[in-house]
Amino acid sequence: MFQIFKDIFKSKPKLRLHDFSEIAVDMHSHLIPGIDDGSRSNEESLQMISALHQLGFQKLITTPHIMSGGYDNTTAIISEGRDKLSSYLTSNGEHIQLERSAEYYLDGHFENLIQAKDLMPFGKNYILFELSYMFRPTKLEQLVFELNMDEYKPILAHPERYNYLGDKDLKQLKKVKEAGMYFQLNLFSLVGAYGPGAKQLGEKLIQEKMIDFVGTDIHNPAQLRYFEELMENQHLYELIDQGKLLNKSLI
Secondary structure, eight states, rough: OOHHHHHHTTTOOOOOOOSSSTOOOEEBBOOTTTSSSOOOOOHOOOOHHHHHHHTTOOOOOOOOOEEEBOOOOOOHHHHHHHHHHHHHHTTTTTEEEEOOOOOEEEHHHHHHHHHOOOOOOTTTTTEEEEEOOOOOOOHHHHHHHHHHHTTTTTEEEEEGGGGGGGGGOHHHHHHHTTOOOOOEEEEOOOGGGTTTHHHHHHHHHHHOOOOOOEOOOOOOOGGHHHHHHTTTOOOHHHHHTTTTGGGGGOO
């Protein structure tokens, strides 16, 4: 009898990823030095990029912040930064596909850029943007509608980090997704890098099969330590096993 209970409560064997080649493309990162709160130097960028390549990523789409009054980046600034970084990588023996886009902040400036059609899409016309961490934007669904009307495909960066959207039944996030939004989960959320709330909401979004993309959102070399724990993360294993991730379509 005791053996029966022992078998019932025996933990399942942990599954472990060999590397991140099943994801293949990191589509959210801050690798261009000196233009936002990400990499501070070419040396830091090389350290992060080389590590990502060794971990199995085949392509990186780096996405510096564009935020009025905070990070006033433009297409020209980001493109020039990417080109200089690419040259530095090549001269140091690192050869990986490095594309550029942006992580737009939903503000009036972003709305103006949409109207002016001055955006940097990647893949099949995807646009990555983030929200305030403090309050729900009143124009969120309208913005998603406008982007779709202009044949862009909006991706909401790290939905698990917006506490105000994380109601018990995920009704708000489901409403946003139904409006025509893709969801991108930060990998580091799954190992508690942004606190227990983001971790729990990220796990719930995986269980509900609502995640379309994952990204590292890596800003500095110190965050590389999270990958060892991620390789044993059962929620990430489940997400990959669902077969719904679109990262590989960006190769």
